[in-house]
Amino acid sequence: MDINNSKITQTQDNYGTSNLKIVSKSFTDVDAFKEFFAHRRREVIQISSGSLEAEVLSIQVGEIYFVYNQTNQGIQLSGDPPRKGNIGFSIIWSENEKEYYSFRHPIDPQRTIFGFNGRGADFISPQGGRLTQIFMPVQIFNAYANQLQRHDLDDNFRRRNHVNLLPTGMTEIKDYLKQLFWLAVHQPSWFQNPHIEKLVADDFIPLLISQIPIKLNSKCFFKPSRRAKLIAQAETEILANLEKPLTLKQLAQNLGSSSAALSFGFKDLFGVSPMRYLKVRRLNAVRQHLKAREPENCTIAILASEFGFYSPCHFTKDYKTMFGELPSETLGKKK
Numbered sequence: 001m002d003i004n005n006s007k008i009t010q011t012q013d014n015y016g017t018s019n020l021k022i023v024s025k026s027f028t029d030v031d032a033f034k035e036f037f038a039h040r041r042r043e044v045i046q047i048s049s050g051s052l053e054a055e056v057l058s059i060q061v062g063e064i065y066f067v068y069n070q071t072n073q074g075i076q077l078s079g080d081p082p083r084k085g086n087i088g089f090s091i092i093w094s095e096n097e098k099e100y101y102s103f104r105h106p107i108d109p110q111r112t113i114f115g116f117n118g119r120g121a122d123f124i125s126p127q128g129g130r131l132t133q134i135f136m137p138v139q140i141f142n143a144y145a146n147q148l149q150r151h152d153l154d155d156n157f158r159r160r161n162h163v164n165l166l167p168t169g170m171t172e173i174k175d176y177l178k179q180l181f182w183l184a185v186h187q188p189s190w191f192q193n194p195h196i197e198k199l200v201a202d203d204f205i206p207l208l209i210s211q212i213p214i215k216l217n218s219k220c221f222f223k224p225s226r227r228a229k230l231i232a233q234a235e236t237e238i239l240a241n242l243e244k245p246l247t248l249k250q251l252a253q254n255l256g257s258s259s260a261a262l263s264f265g266f267k268d269l270f271g272v273s274p275m276r277y278l279k280v281r282r283l284n285a286v287r288q289h290l291k292a293r294e295p296e297n298c299t300i301a302i303l304a305s306e307f308g309f310y311s312p313c314h315f316t317k318d319y320k321t322m323f324g325e326l327p328s329e330t331l332g333k334k335k
Contacts, residue, residue, distance in 0.1 A: 021060040022184050022191065028053055030323060031291060031333075033071075041079045045284050047270055047277075048074035048127050051324030059184050062197030063137050064204070068181055070130040074271060079121040087138045087158060089208065090115035090123075091174065093130035100125055101269055103161060104228030110170055113212075114162040124269060132177055136205070144205040153212065169211030176207060230257055231265045238278050242285050243306055248275055282307040283322045290330045300327045 027033040030052040034044045054071040092109035100107040101124040102114045145153045252259045266274045301312045309315035
């Protein structure tokens with residue numbers, strides 16, 4: 001399957017044995033997409049406007065998971081580290097290296113593998129984003145690393161969260177994943193072959209490890225930037241003021257920054273201004289409340305005003321533009 005130019009079209013769950021499972025899901029609702037990630041301790045926020053459509057294809061081979069997902073809208077994904085004992089690697093399927101961010105650092109799709117899960121999740125994707133994540137128990141990864149005498153891939157390495165490969169190495173990894181996902185979609189019975197768990201582990205994990213540079217230096221990792229810290233602080237301030245008045249000038253003053261620096265940082269990272277980001281987060285917050293309320297116990301205009309939307313007409317227009325439906329439709333949906 002050419003992941004860069006095709007969509008996953010399966011829409012049902014397909015189960016194999018207890019250790020061999022293929023699950024394919026389609027989402028046409030942002031709430032269902034959020035719920036899918038919620039039990040994985042991940043929070044999804046829709047950033048761009050319009051109805052959300054997403055696809056997820058998950059392959060479990062023994063104790064290794066390969067998860068491919070794509071969305072038509074820009075999203076921000078965050079969450080705590082997974083349970084202890086797991087390690088994860090994420091790969092972007094895109095030619096544009098300036099639109100994806102992890103922990104506020106731009107991702108180069110042709111070189112960067114990120115995740116490792118020691119720090120949890122902090123990922124920003126543009127519209128049409130495509131991502132593959134690979135998860136496995138740490139002891140399995142360590143066993144192969146030891147076999148290959150890669151003792152440098154220790155706890156200190158995993159705390160780094162990002163590593164840059166040679167472009168040829170990333171190509172080899174992506175080519176392998178393309179074949180794996182193609183088989184999952186077109187020949188799922190292949191995964192029922194005897195010894196497939198060992199075959200995939202023996203093929204993929206050494207391939208991954210061998211592409212990580214042996215001599216890791218400063219060029220292999222990202223360094224925290226002052227702007228990344230500033231935007232992270234601004235996000236914290238915004239989330240603390242979802243139900244309070246807040247202007248760009250006030251936000252800049254609270255952070256000891258300039259309005260221009262904040263505007264440039266948010267536009268580069270999220271594709272929107274700080275105040276637009278504030279509105280997006282407020283709209284998402286209203287939606288969460290609408291989903292949690294009973295229609296007979298909720299007045300939409302009052303709820304919206306609690307988050308700074310004082311004009312019902314303008315709020316309704318903004319809400320429909322953002323989510324593709326009226327607030328009353330969200331409120332009326334069955335849980």
